[in-house]
Amino acid sequence: MIDDLHEVYAIRYGHHDRRSAENFIGGDPHDVLQPLDFYVWAIVGGPRTYVIDTGFDAAMAQRRKRDLIKPVGDGLKAIGIEPDQVEDIIVTHLHYDHTGNYDLFPRARYHLQDGEMAYATGRCMCHAYLRMPFECDDVVAMVRKVFAGRVAFHDGDDELAPGITLHRIGGHSKGLQSVRVKTRRGYVVLASDATHLYQHIDEGRVFPIVYNSGDVLQGYETIKRLASSRDHIIPGHDPKVIDQYPPARAGLEGWAVRLDAEPTER
Ligand SMILES: [Zn+2]
Numbered sequence: 001m002i003d004d005l006h007e008v009y010a011i012r013y014g015h016h017d018r019r020s021a022e023n024f025i026g027g028d029p030h031d032v033l034q035p036l037d038f039y040v041w042a043i044v045g046g047p048r049t050y051v052i053d054t055g056f057d058a059a060m061a062q063r064r065k066r067d068l069i070k071p072v073g074d075g076l077k078a079i080g081i082e083p084d085q086v087e088d089i090i091v092t093h094l095h096y097d098h099t100g101n102y103d104l105f106p107r108a109r110y111h112l113q114d115g116e117m118a119y120a121t122g123r124c125m126c127h128a129y130l131r132m133p134f135e136c137d138d139v140v141a142m143v144r145k146v147f148a149g150r151v152a153f154h155d156g157d158d159e160l161a162p163g164i165t166l167h168r169i170g171g172h173s174k175g176l177q178s179v180r181v182k183t184r185r186g187y188v189v190l191a192s193d194a195t196h197l198y199q200h201i202d203e204g205r206v207f208p209i210v211y212n213s214g215d216v217l218q219g220y221e222t223i224k225r226l227a228s229s230r231d232h233i234i235p236g237h238d239p240k241v242i243d244q245y246p247p248a249r250a251g252l253e254g255w256a257v258r259l260d261a262e263p264t265e266r
């Protein structure tokens with residue numbers, strides 16, 4: 001059956017220069033420059049197109065002191081996806097860099113874990129440390145979508161379509177979900193922030209923004225089990241992703257890459 005094989009893309013839209021010590025609980029003895037990139041992803045090729053996460057816009061980039069490289073909508077158009085035609089968006093979690101641009105997709109239904117909405121609207125948000133990566137307006141925008149009948153809730157693992165499954169990982173955010181996609185090279189896992197960098201999952205280290213470290217570490221084992229190999233795992237913020245996969249098409253180098261193709265360097 002070929003209908004369950006999908007194309008998968010990563011679109012880089014943002015960047016943040018920082019020291020490696022900022023990327024790990026306990027710091028980092030090397031203390032080198034270790035930037036984060038910001039991505040959205042897309043699954044194409046079946047009867048429906050899925051956009052995974054919606055990024056942040058220029059105003060939020062300024063507010064959070066991040067670089068917006070190219071607007072998310074431009075990146076999607078560059079690979080042939082018109083944002084106003086998108087019908088399905090998977091939201092991995094409700095952090096500001098994954099759920100902004102909330103007016104860009106007027107027709108979309110948003111796939112979200114029950115646990116993430118409960119977390120982002122519940123008692124944990126009374127704590128400044130826990131609410132720091134959330135933006136009230138983003139969360140309110142999602143609540144409005146619930147009332148507009150535009151949110152599809154999932155609780156744990158779920159199949160969206162043949163070859164596309166959601167997996168609740170938790171840890172970094174309480175209801176974080178990763179996405180597994182069947183491709184021509186095997187099962188690719190869009191981990192999102194279940195692992196920010198390859199280093200986190202390779203070395204069993206934890207990014208400082210966290211709800212539950214135990215679930216982060218257990219999540220690494222789940223992701224390794226779900227992916228066909230270590231090279232089928234796509235971290236949420238690693239600049240290596242844009243470097244080691246081939247461009248989606250000529251001219252999109254450094255902007256959009258194909259994740260269902262073999263990585264070119266490791
Ligand atoms: Zn996050």
Ligand SMILES: [Zn+2]
Nearest residue numbers: 095097193236
């Ligand atoms: Zn993130």
